[in-house]
Amino acid sequence: MKKIAIIVHGGAGPDSPFIRTHIKGYREGLKNSVEAAYLILRENGKAVDAVEAAIKVLENNTLFNAGRGSAINAKGEIEMDACIMDGASKKSGAVSIIKNVKNPISVAKAVMLNTNYKYLGAHGALDFAKKINMELEPDSYFIAEHQFDEYTKIKMEAFDSNGELAEEEINQRMHGTVGAVALDQEGNIAAGTSTGGAPYCKEGRISDSSMIGIGTYANNQTCAVSCTGDGEYLMEGVIAHSISSVMAYKNRGVAAACKEVIKIENKGVQGDMGVIAIDSKGNIAIEFNCDRMHRAWKKGNEKTVTKIYKD
Amino acid sequence: MKKIAIIVHGGAGPDSPFIRTHIKGYREGLKNSVEAAYLILRENGKAVDAVEAAIKVLENNTLFNAGRGSAINAKGEIEMDACIMDGASKKSGAVSIIKNVKNPISVAKAVMLNTNYKYLGAHGALDFAKKINMELEPDSYFIAEHQFDEYTKIKMEAFDSNGELAEEEINQRMHGTVGAVALDQEGNIAAGTSTGGAPYCKEGRISDSSMIGIGTYANNQTCAVSCTGDGEYLMEGVIAHSISSVMAYKNRGVAAACKEVIKIENKGVQGDMGVIAIDSKGNIAIEFNCDRMHRAWKKGNEKTVTKIYKD
Numbered sequence: 001m002k003k004i005a006i007i008v009h010g011g012a013g014p015d016s017p018f019i020r021t022h023i024k025g026y027r028e029g030l031k032n033s034v035e036a037a038y039l040i041l042r043e044n045g046k047a048v049d050a051v052e053a054a055i056k057v058l059e060n061n062t063l064f065n066a067g068r069g070s071a072i073n074a075k076g077e078i079e080m081d082a083c084i085m086d087g088a089s090k091k092s093g094a095v096s097i098i099k100n101v102k103n104p105i106s107v108a109k110a111v112m113l114n115t116n117y118k119y120l121g122a123h124g125a126l127d128f129a130k131k132i133n134m135e136l137e138p139d140s141y142f143i144a145e146h147q148f149d150e151y152t153k154i155k156m157e158a159f160d161s162n163g164e165l166a167e168e169e170i171n172q173r174m175h176g177t178v179g180a181v182a183l184d185q186e187g188n189i190a191a192g193t194s195t196g197g198a199p200y201c202k203e204g205r206i207s208d209s210s211m212i213g214i215g216t217y218a219n220n221q222t223c224a225v226s227c228t229g230d231g232e233y234l235m236e237g238v239i240a241h242s243i244s245s246v247m248a249y250k251n252r253g254v255a256a257a258c259k260e261v262i263k264i265e266n267k268g269v270q271g272d273m274g275v276i277a278i279d280s281k282g283n284i285a286i287e288f289n290c291d292r293m294h295r296a297w298k299k300g301n302e303k304t305v306t307k308i309y310k311d
Numbered sequence: 312m313k314k315i316a317i318i319v320h321g322g323a324g325p326d327s328p329f330i331r332t333h334i335k336g337y338r339e340g341l342k343n344s345v346e347a348a349y350l351i352l353r354e355n356g357k358a359v360d361a362v363e364a365a366i367k368v369l370e371n372n373t374l375f376n377a378g379r380g381s382a383i384n385a386k387g388e389i390e391m392d393a394c395i396m397d398g399a400s401k402k403s404g405a406v407s408i409i410k411n412v413k414n415p416i417s418v419a420k421a422v423m424l425n426t427n428y429k430y431l432g433a434h435g436a437l438d439f440a441k442k443i444n445m446e447l448e449p450d451s452y453f454i455a456e457h458q459f460d461e462y463t464k465i466k467m468e469a470f471d472s473n474g475e476l477a478e479e480e481i482n483q484r485m486h487g488t489v490g491a492v493a494l495d496q497e498g499n500i501a502a503g504t505s506t507g508g509a510p511y512c513k514e515g516r517i518s519d520s521s522m523i524g525i526g527t528y529a530n531n532q533t534c535a536v537s538c539t540g541d542g543e544y545l546m547e548g549v550i551a552h553s554i555s556s557v558m559a560y561k562n563r564g565v566a567a568a569c570k571e572v573i574k575i576e577n578k579g580v581q582g583d584m585g586v587i588a589i590d591s592k593g594n595i596a597i598e599f600n601c602d603r604m605h606r607a608w609k610k611g612n613e614k615t616v617t618k619i620y621k622d
Contacts, residue, residue, distance in 0.1 A: 097433055097435070117512070117516050117543065118543045118546050118547075119518075121407055121408050122433035122515055123515055124514035203435035203438060204433055204438070205428050206407065207430075211523070211524075213522075235430070236402070236403070236429075242552075245556035245559075248556075249560035249561050
């Protein structure tokens, strides 16, 4: 069997009692995600399809902030963003602030494969999802108990303090964006990212996850990258494309490029950042600047590795 | 007076009878845009404010596809995208698929200055614009005669042909996205881009113009860039950030970097691409791969130069 590999992440940021309480569930979720992708890669499936499969598992798991279990915004609603990119063709698809679709990553893939567009938002994205018969769910499906508790807590704090919490204040206590990068037997790589956004964020806030070059990027000549953390800082640094550019223009390997962008170029940045990356030779890289990054990977016949905190 | 400079563009793409008929109006519009920005720069105003002023002039001019005069989508509606970035702080603001605001670039600037977000879309963006009392206009304000003719023509073609034109087909006969880059007396640079999207495009289609690193990017250490052309190809090449990366990692000047990205890296790409760029020393660059790019600039005390076709 030729070299295959899959890495997934389930968000990066500060540690929390909630994470410690649910650590077993997180590890299981990450492992299931890796294994869903691995099955596809082993059967000579495409990297893009493996990335989609890995992300769907995490979107369907309430512990992660994507799909079911997404963060609830200040309006009490859930809006989701997702993006997928194929490193062989450099084609991509993305959706932002989409509601009610069970798997935003699959809508993003359909945008890539079945339209001449790359990026659809809001009602237009939902309309497209309906037209191609994507699975829909009612609002209640997406709301997880811990996300509702978080929403209520922030709302109460707002009520207790100044009457109203500034909607513009970002609260990102519960980072849990998910993402995956994969290498298939043909030597093609792909990346994808999906998120439920930031708790109590303003309606219409678009995250880095859906943005090509920021949260997601793939190019067979360099690498496939998926990012997580404080989205607004990832935008400022154009993180995914910076890693690719360091490889392309400074001739660095994937691990060195991730380290250079996260630990040197963005040293001192006040936001949390985490990246997973892979190149077409099967070299993998994981880099983050915070307490923990939910992550798991499997290379070739090696066992699946699952980690939450620093080594 | 220290070195100041402003460049604006009004879209790049194929030539057309409409452009030839209205060439005087286009030249006047570009000149007015440059001069609005220049007044600000001369009075020691900020590059970001000069960029906003230049773009507002073009948004208010029906000849350009941004603000009033925006392309009409397949649903018969106008949705607009805009982005602005400050090279000194690398802070940015953007809005996508926003309706009814007279000047989307000003909402983008307000997102940058008055929120902790960088990117708002659809209803959330409009809601924010209303909260901060941005000037609104009714739907009818935005619809220009030539855009309505274009919309009707495509719709009739659809009716005459197959009953319905595939909404996914991009029609970009009327590229007219606008953008500006500027250098102020403090040595800071900024970039901004605003668009009405593509004629008869799908509702919810988000353009490159609103995407940091794709259509717009600014960083005092490298350059400020605004792009125009076939958005989906600009996304694939992550054009604005690629130019910055070539400067940062390959130590090229701004003109050489623009040429390398447009004429070498993206040689043979089937989409139209045009870029304007400036660095903090006042070097400017304009590069495009198609028949024409509406553009104008003014450096220091030199006269304003206005061009439509190749030299």
